[in-house]
Amino acid sequence: MxxxxxxxxxxxxxxxxxxxxxxxxxxxxxxxxxxxxxxxxxxxxxxxxxxxxxxxxxxxxxxxxxxxxxxxxxxxxxxxxxxxxxxxxxxxxxxxxxxxxxxxxxxxxxxxxxxxxxxxxxxxxxxxxxxxxxxxxxxxxxxxxxxxxxxxxxYSMMLSAPNLRVIHVTTHVGIVDAINMINPERVYRVIQLAHETLRRSGLENPKIAVCGINPHAGENGLFGYGEEEEKVIPGVERAQAEGIDVVGPLPADTLFFRAVRGDFDIVVAMYHDQGHGPVKVLGLDAGVNITVxxxxxxxxxxxxxxxxxxxxxxxxxxxxxxxxxxxxxxxxxx
The missing domain is CATH 3.40.718.10 (Isopropylmalate Dehydrogenase)
Incomplete structure (x- = not known):
């Protein structure tokens, strides 16, 4: 039967x-x-x-x-x-x-x-x-x-744990290669993938937050060489212009706390350890990897x-x- x-x-x-x-x-x-x-x-x-x-x-x-x-x-x-x-x-x-x-x-x-x-x-x-x-x-x-x-x-890797979802712009590459691979088009597409995936799961208008690359998301040029302005912000603004509820780049050191608190439905991480670390702190038996x-x-x-x-x-x-x-x-x- x-x-x-x-x-x-x-x-x-x-x-x-x-x-x-x-x-x-x-x-x-x-x-x-x-x-x-x-x-x-x-x-x-x-x-x-x-x-x-x-x-x-x-x-x-x-x-x-x-x-x-x-x-x-x-x-x-x-x-x-x-x-x-x-x-x-x-x-x-x-x-x-x-x-x-x-x-x-x-x-x-x-x-x-x-x-x-x-x-x-x-x-x-x-x-x-x-x-x-x-x-x-x-x-x-x-x-x-x-x-x-x-x-x-x-495609992208999404990690799901109790009270925290993370999607990645880059994954299994070294940190130098990851920064070189980040660009506005890729940031925009990952935001879009996050939005589409959560809508299919039943969230009408998911709240998305995007990590910065540098400490304090560059702090207006104080850290790094303008990577946020060059690589991240144009992708975020493009998604915003299409009506997606997304903010960033935000400092990663506080963003994950805010996401676990419930301020955001998903975090867009720039590279592997930036996204994986917070999920695994919640427990190695708690996380699930979803390829979107x-x-x-x-x-x-x-x-x-x-x-x-x-x-x-x-x-x-x-x-x-x-x-x-x-x-x-x-x-x-x-």
């Missing part, structure tokens, strides 16, 4: 990390099955091994792509689209080219299924960037793979593979559970 619950494809990420463990721990919560039909895209052998790490007896069953359409609602079973790419004795907690390559293939498969409408959204467990590149895939991370394989040129601008829905945990605790069963599943919830909220509705 067909179900109206969306099918959420959960990619295993780097199977040498905590991905298989947090997937099993998440899917033993009945509430996850109440809101969607989850299917793991990965290696069933890694899930079977992880059952001993987390003390789970939940059955794991392999399915084929042809079985996705009729995927049942079953909170007592974990269904896995088994790509069978890894040896059963893959070392835990170590960088592995084989695991890096497999993580890429899991994601590529999920992207194809989402583009074909066979799954409603993608939720990703973490991959390891070093393993990914040693496995032959020269990408900085998930976001860039998603953009490349979907043919998306304009794609033709498909993708959410993710906002933590890494945690090789240091992989295999111990102590990894916290809360971030993955929240990522699954948000993927359901953002998935296309029938």
């Amino acid at each position: 067909n179900s109206e619950k969306p099918i959420i494809g959960i990619t295993m990420g780097d199977a040498a990390g905590v991905g298989p463990e947090i997937i099993l721990k998440s899917l033993r919560h009945p509430e996850m099955h109440d809101i969607c039909r989850p299917v793991v895209i990965g290696d069933i052998a890694m899930l079977e091994r992880a059952k001993s790490f987390v003390g789970s007896e939940i059955p794991v069953r392999a399915i084929t792509e042809d079985e996705l359409e009729g995927l049942p609602e079953d909170s007592g079973t974990v269904y896995c689209l088994d790509l069978d790419l890894l040896p059963a004795d893959l070392p835990v907690g170590q960088v592995s080219p084989e695991a890096g390559h497999a993580a890429f293939e899991y994601l590529a498969t999920a992207i194809r299924l989402a583009m074909d409408g066979k799954i409603s959204a993608i939720c990703t467990a973490p991959l390891n960037k070093e393993a990914l590149q040693k496995g032959g895939h020269l990408y900085p991370g998930h976001t860039e793979i998603l953009a490349d394989l979907t043919g998306t040129e304009e 601008g794609l033709p498909i829905v993708r959410t993710s945990v906002d933590h890494g593979t945690a090789f240091d605790i992989a295999g111990t069963g102590i990894a916290d599943e809360k971030s993955l559970m929240e990522a699954i919830r948000q993927s359901v909220d953002l998935a296309p509705k029938k």
Whole structure:
């Protein structure tokens, strides 16, 4: 019998990390099955091994792509689209080219299924960037793979945590490169992406605040070399002229406090650590990574593979559970 619950494809990420463990721990919560039909895209052998790490007896069953359409609602079973790419004795907690390559293939498969409408959204467990590149895939991370394989040129990373949302103008580049990459067109497009994403989520007129690049947002030329005036302000003014409720650039050292207080619905950060730091201060298990601008829905945990605790069963599943919830909220509705 067909179900109206969306099918959420959960990619295993780097199977040498905590991905298989947090997937099993998440899917033993009945509430996850109440809101969607989850299917793991990965290696069933890694899930079977992880059952001993987390003390789970939940059955794991392999399915084929042809079985996705009729995927049942079953909170007592974990269904896995088994790509069978890894040896059963893959070392835990170590960088592995084989695991890096497999993580890429899991994601590529999920992207194809989402583009074909066979799954409603993608939720990703973490991959390891070093393993990914040693496995032959020269990408900085998930976001860039998603953009490349979907043919998306304009996209951004949005982090969502309790009382704080952050979207980024630049992400996985060095600080000098990030400043060089910032320009009015990119600032405008990220403001626009933030506005469109929050409107789709139900906010009629989201309040957006934009960070400065320099300390105190340059303080009228006292700090920096006019980057705010040259790179940021024209993009903000263009968005304002279109009726978007946006202010800035504002000093980042106080802006995030104001956003958590409720003054703004989302903050536009200029570079990776400017945006990630405040979110992670709220708790590594609280953040969810959402790639906006794609033709498909993708959410993710906002933590890494945690090789240091992989295999111990102590990894916290809360971030993955929240990522699954948000993927359901953002998935296309029938």
